[in-house]
Amino acid sequence: xxxxxxxxxxxxxxxxxxxxxxxxxxxxxxxxxxxxxxxxxxxxxxxxxxxxxxxxxxxxxxxxxxxxxxxxxxxxxxxxxxxxxxxxxxxxxxxxxxxxxxxxxxxxxxxxxxxxxxxxxxxxxxxxxxxxxxxxxxxxxxxxxxxxxxxxxxxxxxxxxxxxxxxxxxxxxxxxxxxxxxxxxxxxxxxxxxxxxxxxxxxxxxxxxxxxxxxxxxxxxxxxxxxxxxxxxxxxxxxxxxxxxxxxxxxxx
Numbered sequence: 001x002x003x004x005x006x007x008x009x010x011x012x013x014x015x016x017x018x019x020x021x022x023x024x025x026x027x028x029x030x031x032x033x034x035x036x037x038x039x040x041x042x043x044x045x046x047x048x049x050x051x052x053x054x055x056x057x058x059x060x061x062x063x064x065x066x067x068x069x070x071x072x073x074x075x076x077x078x079x080x081x082x083x084x085x086x087x088x089x090x091x092x093x094x095x096x097x098x099x100x101x102x103x104x105x106x107x108x109x110x111x112x113x114x115x116x117x118x119x120x121x122x123x124x125x126x127x128x129x130x131x132x133x134x135x136x137x138x139x140x141x142x143x144x145x146x147x148x149x150x151x152x153x154x155x156x157x158x159x160x161x162x163x164x165x166x167x168x169x170x171x172x173x174x175x176x177x178x179x180x181x182x183x184x185x186x187x188x189x190x191x192x193x194x195x196x197x198x199x200x201x202x203x204x205x206x207x208x209x210x211x212x213x214x215x216x217x218x219x220x221x222x223x224x225x226x227x228x229x230x231x232x233x234x235x236x237x238x239x240x241x242x243x244x245x246x247x248x249x250x251x252x253x
Contacts, residue, residue, distance in 0.1 A: 026058075026066040029221065030087035031212075034074040037138060037163035039187045039245040040091065045071050050090045052241045053107075060228045065221075073140065081215060088212040088221070095208065102216045105226045106209035106252035107238075113185035114201045115170055116177040121199040127177075134158055136166050136175035145179065163188070171197045179203060183247045190246035209252050229253055 031054050033040060041048040054067040061067075069090070072080065077089055081101060093110055094103040116122040122130065131154040135146050139159040146155050158175050160166050167188050169175050182202070189195050214222060228234055235253050242248040 024063040026061070026063050027086060029065050029067045030080075030085065031067055031069045031090040032072055032077045032080055032087055033069065033090045034072060034077055035091075036071060036140075037184070039183065039247065041069075041071060043162075049241070049245055053090065053238075056234065056237055056241065057225065057228060060231065060234050061224075064224070074142075081213070084215070084217060086218060086221070088214040088218075088225075090212060091210040092213055093208045094211055094213055097213055100216060101213050102219065102222055104212035104214075104222055105229050106211055107229065108183065108210035108247075109250045109252050110208040110210050111182040111206070112179050112203040113182050114177055114179055114199075114203050115167070115185060116199050117170055117173045118197055118199045119173065120176070121201075122177040123201055124203060130154055133176040136160060136169055136178045138163055138166060143179065164192070167192065167194050167198065170194075183245075183250050186247050186250070187245055 031050060033050050035041060035050070036045070039049045041050060050069050054069050057067045058065065070087075078097075080087060081089060081097070088104070089097070091108060094101065114122060114124065114127065122133070133155050134157075135143070135155045136158045137143050137160075139161055143157075146157060158169075160169060163180070163184060166175075166178055166180075170178060171194060185200055189198075189200060212222075212225060229238070230253070235251075238253065239248055239251050242251055
């Protein structure tokens, strides 16, 4: 009797072990971002557009990959990107990075917007001859334009801790102007009702595209992701996500 019981026990253990071995274990892929403001990430860094995108990618990957989000400063992302870690920089313009990296299909349309108080607007034309102005930015972020020879002698920079604070100080006329990504402008214009007190003007007709950027050793991942984002069902769900952030018109797929 004991022999029969032991034999059955061994058989059950073997069957369960076989089932465990047959289960797929998705490869973990990190989506890095240095955007610490809405709509990319919320104040907790646990939600936001990039998290929604990661969940959408995972749901369409047939358990081959599981995507998760990690916030890092730009310099640390540069190090991660240069390593062999399986990861991608989320929703960036490839032109902001060295040429050796490869980009996915375009996901979002990008452009820049000047924001200033409505009572004292700064337009594109005024920007060309600006002097003694206060530029407001988010601490830790680079703004190459105000470092150029044309502007560095005429503009002083103020830093704040968040994008919401940036818009609020513009609204209160505590700063003269800032330049923000178009999708950020569109999000804050619609969700916080800044359109009554803040002037929004597109900086240039030139547009760029936001993609996923990765090391060229992960070309297989690029091909896999490109196949996913070109599917009709994915595109519909992506547009539905963008609609919740009031940026549906900026989809590039």
